[in-house]
Amino acid sequence: MATAISFDDVTKRYRGGREYRSLRDDLSAVVRRRPPRDVVTAVDHLSLEIAEGESFAIIGHNGAGKTTALKLVTRIAFPTEGRIRVRGRVGALIEVGTGMHPELTGRENVMLYGRILGLSRNDVRRRFDEIVEFAGIGPALEQPVKQFSSGMQLRLGFALAAHLEPDVLVVDEAIAVGDAAFQYRCVERMGELVRSGRTLVFVSHDMSAVEALCKRAVILDAGRIRSEGPAREVVREYLAGVEAELTGRGDEPALEGGGPLEIDRVTFHDDSGAETGAVASGEPIIARLHYRTRGPVRGPIFEIGISDGRLGALGLASMFIDGEVPDVLDGSGWVECRFDSLPLLPRTYELHGGVLTESGVGSIVPWQRLGVFRITGEVSAAGKGAVSQLMEAAPVVLDYRWTIEDGAGGE
Amino acid sequence: MMAQIDTSAAPGPGPSAPPQREPRLRGEKPVLEISGGAGRITRDALAELWMFRGVLWAFTVREVKVRYKQAAIGVGWAILQPVVAAAIFALFLGRYAGLSSEGVPYLLFALAGMVPWTYFSNAALNGSQALVANESMLRKLYFPREVLPFSSDLASLVDLLPGIAVLAVAVILYGGSPELTWIAIPVPVVLLLVFAAAISVALSAVNVYYRDVKYALPFLIQIGLFLSPVVYPLSSIPEQWRDVYVVLNPVATAIDDLRLIMLHGEWPSWGTSALALGWSLLLLVLGYALFKRLERGFADRV
Numbered sequence: 001m002a003t004a005i006s007f008d009d010v011t012k013r014y015r016g017g018r019e020y021r022s023l024r025d026d027l028s029a030v031v032r033r034r035p036p037r038d039v040v041t042a043v044d045h046l047s048l049e050i051a052e053g054e055s056f057a058i059i060g061h062n063g064a065g066k067t068t069a070l071k072l073v074t075r076i077a078f079p080t081e082g083r084i085r086v087r088g089r090v091g092a093l094i095e096v097g098t099g100m101h102p103e104l105t106g107r108e109n110v111m112l113y114g115r116i117l118g119l120s121r122n123d124v125r126r127r128f129d130e131i132v133e134f135a136g137i138g139p140a141l142e143q144p145v146k147q148f149s150s151g152m153q154l155r156l157g158f159a160l161a162a163h164l165e166p167d168v169l170v171v172d173e174a175i176a177v178g179d180a181a182f183q184y185r186c187v188e189r190m191g192e193l194v195r196s197g198r199t200l201v202f203v204s205h206d207m208s209a210v211e212a213l214c215k216r217a218v219i220l221d222a223g224r225i226r227s228e229g230p231a232r233e234v235v236r237e238y239l240a241g242v243e244a245e246l247t248g249r250g251d252e253p254a255l256e257g258g259g260p261l262e263i264d265r266v267t268f269h270d271d272s273g274a275e276t277g278a279v280a281s282g283e284p285i286i287a288r289l290h291y292r293t294r295g296p297v298r299g300p301i302f303e304i305g306i307s308d309g310r311l312g313a314l315g316l317a318s319m320f321i322d323g324e325v326p327d328v329l330d331g332s333g334w335v336e337c338r339f340d341s342l343p344l345l346p347r348t349y350e351l352h353g354g355v356l357t358e359s360g361v362g363s364i365v366p367w368q369r370l371g372v373f374r375i376t377g378e379v380s381a382a383g384k385g386a387v388s389q390l391m392e393a394a395p396v397v398l399d400y401r402w403t404i405e406d407g408a409g410g411e
Numbered sequence: 412m413m414a415q416i417d418t419s420a421a422p423g424p425g426p427s428a429p430p431q432r433e434p435r436l437r438g439e440k441p442v443l444e445i446s447g448g449a450g451r452i453t454r455d456a457l458a459e460l461w462m463f464r465g466v467l468w469a470f471t472v473r474e475v476k477v478r479y480k481q482a483a484i485g486v487g488w489a490i491l492q493p494v495v496a497a498a499i500f501a502l503f504l505g506r507y508a509g510l511s512s513e514g515v516p517y518l519l520f521a522l523a524g525m526v527p528w529t530y531f532s533n534a535a536l537n538g539s540q541a542l543v544a545n546e547s548m549l550r551k552l553y554f555p556r557e558v559l560p561f562s563s564d565l566a567s568l569v570d571l572l573p574g575i576a577v578l579a580v581a582v583i584l585y586g587g588s589p590e591l592t593w594i595a596i597p598v599p600v601v602l603l604l605v606f607a608a609a610i611s612v613a614l615s616a617v618n619v620y621y622r623d624v625k626y627a628l629p630f631l632i633q634i635g636l637f638l639s640p641v642v643y644p645l646s647s648i649p650e651q652w653r654d655v656y657v658v659l660n661p662v663a664t665a666i667d668d669l670r671l672i673m674l675h676g677e678w679p680s681w682g683t684s685a686l687a688l689g690w691s692l693l694l695l696v697l698g699y700a701l702f703k704r705l706e707r708g709f710a711d712r713v
Contacts, residue, residue, distance in 0.1 A: 014711055071710065072445065075553045078707035079447045088440040094551045101473055103480045108473075115469040116554055144480075167440055 002087060004168055004199040005073060007048040010082035012068050012223075014040045042068040044223035045082070050216075052087065052167075055200040057210040057231055059238050060220035066203045069220070070094060070172050073201065088167025088199075091117065093158065095172070100153060102146035106137055109145050113160050127163050134185070135159035155182055162189045168199045184312075187213060207235050207348045207372055208308055235348055239277060239374060261297045261329065261355060261364050264290045266371040268351075278374035281344060281397065285373065287351055288336045296330040299358035304337055304370070307350045308395045314344070320360055343397040346377045450703040452696070460555050470562035475569050489570035490577050493525035500525070500642050513644045515674045516585055519578075523670045524641035526574035527599060531607055531662050532632045534567040538611025539628055542619050546713045556706055557699065560611040564604060571600065575669075582673055590676035598679050599665035599672070606661040606691040613698030616705040619713050639663050654683070661687040 114124035305313025354367035505517025512520035668679035
């Protein structure tokens with residue numbers, strides 16, 4: 001199979017500090033012969049091949065060089081050394097919404113942004129309704145974009161980019177923002193593009209999306225490849241590393257919020273109470289929500305759900321439904337939820353959650369992603385489907401039995 | 412050491428591509444090589460700029476819309492600027508200092524100087540800031556970077572055209588009438604545009620590296636106002652220097668052409684205009700080459 005993208009011993013260095021030079025600095029540097037200021041190596045002798053039609057993920061910590069690698073592929077930045085070859089037209093989503101102008105209306109921005117992304121005017125016209133529909137911005141179309149919420153701007157940006165038909169689609173964390181329904185559509189749309197034979201290069205911290213979308217992945221660390229292989233294994237390795245650093249807590253520390261009650265972090269425990277990030281399929285798992293309050297909070301309603309990256313939770317544990325609401329919480333402590341068994345296929349799952357007010361109407365902690373855990377174990381080796389767990393593969397293990405009656409007339 | 416697009420193999424993106432693309436065979440996809448170092452003007456770079464002409468146009472339209480959406484009297488500013496300056500010059504320089512004005516009313520004379528001068532100075536100032544002003548786009552989107560200074564110069568034309576219209580009205584108010592020669596108005600306009608593009612493309616690139624441009628340019632432009640025949644006639648330049656002066660300073664040629672065409676009903680000086688245009692085109696090529704040389708560091712440095 002042909003190669004879509006190849007990195008050939010590519011290095012990218014930045015001169016330290018982003019601040020601009022003035023002529024005076026340079027003149028004095030010449031006079032005093034100062035050595036160049038500190039140099040940052042973002043990508044360090046990287047060699048990499050991505051095949052055509054492959055869905056490929058680049059994961060790693062912040063500052064590992066992921067975004068720089070994408071910028072080199074898209075010709076936003078250029079390598080200091082080495083060479084990159086890209087086959088076919090590249091469509092990039094480095095940060096959606098950039099290039100939209102706040103003073104122009106949604107309609108005007110659709111036309112402009114579409115052109116920048118490489119759609120012809122006819123392309124944009126032909127797909128205008130489709131794009132607006134996908135973005136779901138409807139009546140706001142004739143208003144200046146500055147009056148849009150940031151979520152709307154993002155949706156519009158992604159909608160445009162999603163209707164490009166590039167040979168290579170490069171996506172950087174674009175879907176990390178926006179509401180769950182929209183994220184789901186984004187992942188779905190990327191899945192469609194992959195199935196139609198396009199190459200996808202995906203940079204994300206969202207491990208379930210990586211695992212759902214990508215066949216192969218690398219972990220970048222300080223600009224070098226630490227690990228390369230099938231996405232499932234690479235994700236597992238990455239999460240194991242994260243767990244080792246954070247001792248089992250979710251990958252999203254320090255949850256935001258200034259409300260009367262905050263969820264500081266979430267930890268996962270096995271049956272013995274030991275902290276863990278992974279349990280075997282069918283084994284019990286305990287999610288512990290560590291909270292902190294400012295003053296007493298009456299009747300907070302905790303809800304948590306388990307998701308595999310798609311819209312909506314696969315299952316829900318809700319005090320709103322079961323009524324086991326604590327009377328008053330004051331100070332700090334934890335709320336624990338035990339799942340006796342999670343009938344899920346081995347993969348990465350997300351824990352989402354939120355806290356409603358006593359009345360159940362407003363929210364104290366908005367519904368959000370709280371942490372990540374893994375279900376481990378072998379999928380029956382006899383099944384061919386065990387090879388991949390892409391989006392179309394359902395995660396829930398059901399008890400079922402096939403019965404086959406053959407054409408010869410039965411028993 | 413250059414980025415190449417094998418444009419011969421496929422139509423590629425851009426407005427030129429037909430709405431319904433033929434399914435391409437694997438071998439037909441263009442292969443792009445990306446490496447570092449200093450860039451050059453190549454055929455591929457020009458071909459790519461041509462493919463992105465739709466983006467050039469879209470940016471121009473955006474710039475025009477944005478400029479006038481925020482301003483209450485909109486295009487009025489484009490007219491007010493040269494008119495007020497010309498009136499002040501007419502009062503102090505025409506009436507009290509008694510500067511020569513080639514036998515036409517000094518207000519008309521000064522207006523015919525200020526309209527092209529205002530275009531040039533605005534285009535050079537806005538154009539030289541075009542990259543820095545769109546910093547976030549440089550860091551997050553790909554398109555040929557020269558689109559930014561060029562579209563800024565084109566957008567400034569929207570200020571020049573009402574200025575010329577005001578000049579035409581003033582000529583008629585002073586008892587003149589439109590002449591056949593007015594069809595030659597595009598000659599000075601093209602000259603101004605090419606020269607402004609040369610200055611913008613070079614300075615916008617340098618400005619990414621040295622923000623000194625932002626402070627030096629307004630100062631140079633102020634000096635330029637007095638180095639150009641805005642408030643005095645071209646004839647006050649000594650005869651033996653006039654040809655060199657007028658070619659090296661294409662704004663002077665443009666101003667003189669516009670006066671000949673609109674105030675005197677004469678044809679522009681074709682020979683001088685052609686030489687000045689040739690000089691401006693040479694500067695444009697040099698400025699563009701400088702731009703290409705610096706281009707690959709823009710996203711890192713802006």
